Amino acid sequence: xxxxxxxxxxxxxxxxxxxxxxxxxxxxxxxxxxxxxxxxxxxxxxxxxxxxxxxxxxxxxxxxxxxxxxxxxxxxxxxxxxxxxxxxxxxxxxxxxxxxxxxxxxxxxxxxxxx
Amino acid sequence: xxxxxxxxxxxxxxxxxxxxxxxxxxxxxxxxxxxxxxxxxxxxxxxxxxxxxxxxxxxxxxxxxxxxxxxxxxxxxxxxxxxxxxxxxxxxxxxxxxxxxxxxxxxxxxxxxxxxxxx
Numbered sequence: 001x002x003x004x005x006x007x008x009x010x011x012x013x014x015x016x017x018x019x020x021x022x023x024x025x026x027x028x029x030x031x032x033x034x035x036x037x038x039x040x041x042x043x044x045x046x047x048x049x050x051x052x053x054x055x056x057x058x059x060x061x062x063x064x065x066x067x068x069x070x071x072x073x074x075x076x077x078x079x080x081x082x083x084x085x086x087x088x089x090x091x092x093x094x095x096x097x098x099x100x101x102x103x104x105x106x107x108x109x110x111x112x113x114x115x
Numbered sequence: 116x117x118x119x120x121x122x123x124x125x126x127x128x129x130x131x132x133x134x135x136x137x138x139x140x141x142x143x144x145x146x147x148x149x150x151x152x153x154x155x156x157x158x159x160x161x162x163x164x165x166x167x168x169x170x171x172x173x174x175x176x177x178x179x180x181x182x183x184x185x186x187x188x189x190x191x192x193x194x195x196x197x198x199x200x201x202x203x204x205x206x207x208x209x210x211x212x213x214x215x216x217x218x219x220x221x222x223x224x225x226x227x228x229x230x231x232x233x234x
Contacts, residue, residue, distance in 0.1 A: 034222070043119075043206050043225035044158065089157055102148055102160030102171055103223060 012112040019080045021109045023073040023090035030092040034103065035064060035075045037086045044089060047075070077111075085113045117142065119209050119226035120189075127232045134194040134201070136229045140209030147190040148208045148223060149182055158206060164190060197233045204228045 013019045025033070031052045036044035050057045050064045050073075057064050063076040073090050087110050091103040120139040128134050140147050145166055150158040163171040164184035175182065179197075184190040194201055208223035 036225075043227045046222060046224060049222060091158075102163050102174060103150075103158070104160065105150075105157035107155075107157045 009107070010110045010112065012114055013080055014114050015082060016079055019075075019077040019084070019111060021075045021077075021088050021090075021111065023075075023106055025071050025073060025090070025092050027092060027094075027104070028068075028071065029094055030104075032093045033064070033066060033073050034091045034093075035062075035073075036089045036091060036105075037084075038089060038108070039086045047088075080111075080113050082113050082115070085111060087111070119207055119224055121207050121226035121229050123229060124227060125230050125232070127234065128197050129234050130198055131196050134197050134231055134233075136192040136194075136205050136207075136231070138190040138192070138207030138209075138226060140190070140207075141211075141224055144209035144211050144224075146210045147184050148210075149190075149192050150206045150208065152204045152206060152228075154203075161192075194231075197231075199233045202231055202233045204230050 011019060011021060032049065034049040035047040037047050038044045048057060048059045048062050048064050050066050052066070052068060055066050061078045065074045075088060077084055087108040089105050089108045091105045093101040093103050119141055122137050126134055138147060147164045149161040151161055152158045160174040162169065162175050162182045164182060166184055167186050169182065179195045181193045182190065190207065192205060206225050206228045208225045210223045
């Protein structure tokens with residue numbers, strides 16, 4: 001089956017800088033994309049999502065960009081803080097309309113915040 | 116509103132024993148999903164259930180693994196005759212049946228996971 005993949009396994013940024021985490025997906029039929037943050041020993045925490053009928057969505061300090069032409073997804077974190085250190089996963093699913101589907105996860109990017 | 120609950124948080128079993136993992140979804144959520152995560156990897160979908168129904172079990176191993184979500188009580192992921200390769204973190208997620216308080220029907224919220232170690 002098709003899967004979601006990530007460009008970089010580790011990203012190191014200075015505290016206060018902006019972070020950009022990238023994700024490539026291969027299933028052109030995917031309709032729904034989500035970013036999760038996972039801290040060590042914990043479950044994935046929902047950050048932000050976006051549907052395929054949008055190309056940008058903003059939350060608090062985070063922005064998700066979707067480029068369907070090249071099947072690329074990115075997560076931008078503004079003014080990174082030490083608490084942002086975690087592994088970030090992108091995930092995709094097919095929107096079934098009447099319910100939800102199992103998510104397909106990428107392998108994750110480990111974001112390290114340097115003081 | 117309490118989040119997704121999973122227990123036990125840690126489970127140790129010897130080869131050949133049975134493992135039972137429990138998941139209580141968020142209040143108002145009627146969709147439950149189970150995922151498995153190996154060290155340094157992303158989560159892999161296993162099964163999707165609604166109350167008393169298995170909707171999609173395409174990610175479940177054909178043998179030894181089963182899941183249920185009864186009308187009353189938590190969802191159970193059961194692994195019979197565990198082997199060392201079953202050692203992993205098992206996560207449960209839930210999502211609402213309808214849009215509730217602005218929550219999208221597709222958003223899955225995860226529990227803290229059960230870390231299974233097979234000796």
